[in-house]
Amino acid sequence: MATGSRSATRASSSESTDDGSAPVTNDILRLLLLALQLGFLGLLFIILLRFARALRADLRQAEALAASTQSGMGRLVVVESPGGEPAVGRALQIGAITTLGRDLNSTIYLEDEFASGDHAVLTFRGRAWYAEDRGSTNGTYVNGHRIQRPVALSYGDELMIGRVRFRLER
Amino acid sequence: MVLRLAGRRTELSLLAPVVLLVPLGVVVTHIAQTGLFETGPLAVAIAFAGLVLGAHFVLAWAGHLGDEMLLPAVAGLGAVGIVMLNRLPQDLAGNPAFDLGMVGTQLVWFGVGLAAMVLVAVGVRDDGFLRHYKYSWGLLGAALLVLTFLFGTEINDARLWIVIGPFSVQPSEAIKVMLVIFLAGYLAENRLVLAGASLRIGPLQLPPLPYLAPMLVVFAAVMLVVVVSRDLGTALLFFGVFLTMLFVSTGRRSYVLFGAILFVAGSAVAYLLFPHVAARIDTWLDPWADPNGAGYQTVQAIYAFARGGVFGEGLGQGLPVVNGNLPIPAVETDMIFAAIGEELGMLGAVAVLGLVAVVMTRGFRIAALAGDDFSTMLATGLVAGLVLQSLIIVGGNLKVVPLTGITLPFISYGGSSLLASFVVVGLLLSISHRSIPRPAAGDEDDR
Numbered sequence: 197m198a199t200g201s202r203s204a205t206r207a208s209s210s211e212s213t214d215d216g217s218a219p220v221t222n223d224i225l226r227l228l229l230l231a232l233q234l235g236f237l238g239l240l241f242i243i244l245l246r247f248a249r250a251l252r253a254d255l256r257q258a259e260a261l262a263a264s265t266q267s268g269m270g271r272l273v274v275v276e277s278p279g280g281e282p283a284v285g286r287a288l289q290i291g292a293i294t295t296l297g298r299d300l301n302s303t304i305y306l307e308d309e310f311a312s313g314d315h316a317v318l319t320f321r322g323r324a325w326y327a328e329d330r331g332s333t334n335g336t337y338v339n340g341h342r343i344q345r346p347v348a349l350s351y352g353d354e355l356m357i358g359r360v361r362f363r364l365e366r
Numbered sequence: 367m368v369l370r371l372a373g374r375r376t377e378l379s380l381l382a383p384v385v386l387l388v389p390l391g392v393v394v395t396h397i398a399q400t401g402l403f404e405t406g407p408l409a410v411a412i413a414f415a416g417l418v419l420g421a422h423f424v425l426a427w428a429g430h431l432g433d434e435m436l437l438p439a440v441a442g443l444g445a446v447g448i449v450m451l452n453r454l455p456q457d458l459a460g461n462p463a464f465d466l467g468m469v470g471t472q473l474v475w476f477g478v479g480l481a482a483m484v485l486v487a488v489g490v491r492d493d494g495f496l497r498h499y500k501y502s503w504g505l506l507g508a509a510l511l512v513l514t515f516l517f518g519t520e521i522n523d524a525r526l527w528i529v530i531g532p533f534s535v536q537p538s539e540a541i542k543v544m545l546v547i548f549l550a551g552y553l554a555e556n557r558l559v560l561a562g563a564s565l566r567i568g569p570l571q572l573p574p575l576p577y578l579a580p581m582l583v584v585f586a587a588v589m590l591v592v593v594v595s596r597d598l599g600t601a602l603l604f605f606g607v608f609l610t611m612l613f614v615s616t617g618r619r620s621y622v623l624f625g626a627i628l629f630v631a632g633s634a635v636a637y638l639l640f641p642h643v644a645a646r647i648d649t650w651l652d653p654w655a656d657p658n659g660a661g662y663q664t665v666q667a668i669y670a671f672a673r674g675g676v677f678g679e680g681l682g683q684g685l686p687v688v689n690g691n692l693p694i695p696a697v698e699t700d701m702i703f704a705a706i707g708e709e710l711g712m713l714g715a716v717a718v719l720g721l722v723a724v725v726m727t728r729g730f731r732i733a734a735l736a737g738d739d740f741s742t743m744l745a746t747g748l749v750a751g752l753v754l755q756s757l758i759i760v761g762g763n764l765k766v767v768p769l770t771g772i773t774l775p776f777i778s779y780g781g782s783s784l785l786a787s788f789v790v791v792g793l794l795l796s797i798s799h800r801s802i803p804r805p806a807a808g809d810e811d812d813r
Binding site for chain 2: 222225228229230232233234235236237239240241242243244246247250251254273324348350351352363364365366
């Protein structure tokens with residue numbers, strides 16, 4: 197039985213017919229079996245190819261997106277802003293030196309009567325952002341703690357100036 | 367509502383060929399095993415397709431914006447797993463509570479896992495409960511570990527199961543996720559301190575002790591219990607995840623070097639102290655010293671890969687039964703990669719590794735794009751866990767590293783492993799959904 201099925205196809209050339217599992221006797225079925233098996237392996241690689249294509253398309257898209265936005269140092273997302281300027285939900289791209297305050301010349305202008313004119317400054321030094329209070333009346337808060345000296349920020353930290361709350365994101 | 371189903375097109379187009387894998391595989395198996403071309407076994411394929419596509423449509427309906435390649439990639443791994451489990455004798459494993467045989471039970475866990483994944487992906491809108499309670503999660507993980515050690519049931523010389531009614535649960539799968547949550551929280555909080563080294567031991571630079579100590583203490587405790595409970599694969603996995611997260615958060619190669627030295631020293635001590643560790647390593651170095659005893663599993667796996675060759679013996683045509691037994695012990699769990707190597711050949715094995723690579727690429731991409739440090743560290747740890755676990759057990763099957771008893775995620779039989787792995791995918795999806803900047807009201811000038 198086993199030797200009979202050996203000659204036809206590679207698919208049934210294993211010794212599995214000796215061990216009790218039923219042999220495939222019909223030639224057409226045996227051909228179908230081989231075709232379906234190769235189809236299974238082929239489908240696996242078609243899937244991988246489609247993944248490769250999707251990954252490449254995704255990479256191109258990410259490149260275009262990175263080129264259109266800039267710096268990549270980070271952004272401030274407005275979490276709370278009673279004055280309406282900046283609007284809640286906005287993501288502000290920030291440069292290496294970013295001043296925040298009620299002064300119109302600040303990099304980020306805050307319409308909030310609890311903020312000082314020249315309230316705080318964010319600087320990117322080496323590999324991290326630092327927040328520094330510029331002698332404001334009501335202070336600068338990082339994660340709810342008033343800062344006394346420049347402190348390093350992690351992405352995800354919350355910065356509060358006056359009544360405006362920001363979250364530093366990447 | 368119907369319109370919203372049109373979302374996630376990339377995911378659907380990648381899932382379509384993945385879903386076709388199972389019907390093809392089960393038909394090949396059925397012809398090879400019975401010599402008949404019948405439609406009966408397609409029930410397995412229909413169930414699988416229904417579950418996976420169901421998960422996709424729920425995500426699309428919920429307007430989920432997260433990664434669209436992760437689900438197809440893990441579904442691909444799952445499809446290969448279902449095909450292999452369908453091919454093996456159904457009485458190898460299974461749960462008496464379901465009475466569905468091995469592949470049926472696995473499909474039930476697939477459904478539970480996918481439901482959990484969707485729930486986590488859509489439900490976790492805010493990770494505060496993970497971020498703020500990092501010590502609680504760490505303690506919970508440690509407590510679970512001790513509980514398993516005290517009340518666990520010993521199976522195959524390792525105490526890692528807790529039996530509750532008809533279910534036996536493997537807590538190490540959940541502990542893995544909890545440990546990653548703890549490490550992510552701790553590293554995100556202290557990243558800058560850890561990155562700026564101040565303690566020097568010879569050529570090595572280490573972070574200041576007050577920051578390093580708590581992490582090392584928790585970690586040493588976990589490792590100790592894992593090693594004592596003889597779950598070596600999990601110990602190696604935890605250590606690898608820890609080092610990966612430490613490196614990603616600080617970018618310091620010296621920490622990895624330090625960790626590698628620790629690992630080699632620890633392994634040497636374990637080799638001398640624990641006979642079961644020594645036995646594992648001796649078996650790895652020379653399985654032919656005792657081919658019918660300690661080395662049996664490894665030797666049989668090597669034979670299986672050799673029989674498989676490039677194209678494989680074909681589904682249902684390999685794994686010759688000897689004296690009524692399948693050639694490889696634990697072929698449905700730890701050694702399933704050897705079965706894939708035999709029946710689908712090198713090509714099938716490479717395709718499986720390719721899918722693992724896709725999971726890794728997407729996972730690290732999600733980590734890189736995440737908005738905050740905690741999410742980045744969490745994604746890094748979770749994906750490192752999945753990928754390292756795959757590599758450790760694949761390496762074990764191939765005799766590249768010592769063989770240890772862990773599952774191949776999404777492929778091996780086992781509910782705990784499937785559920786934990788799908789929760790990990792759910793967390794990754796949730797992180798990638800949250801990192802997409804959403805347009806807010808009054809936002810026109812902002813790109």
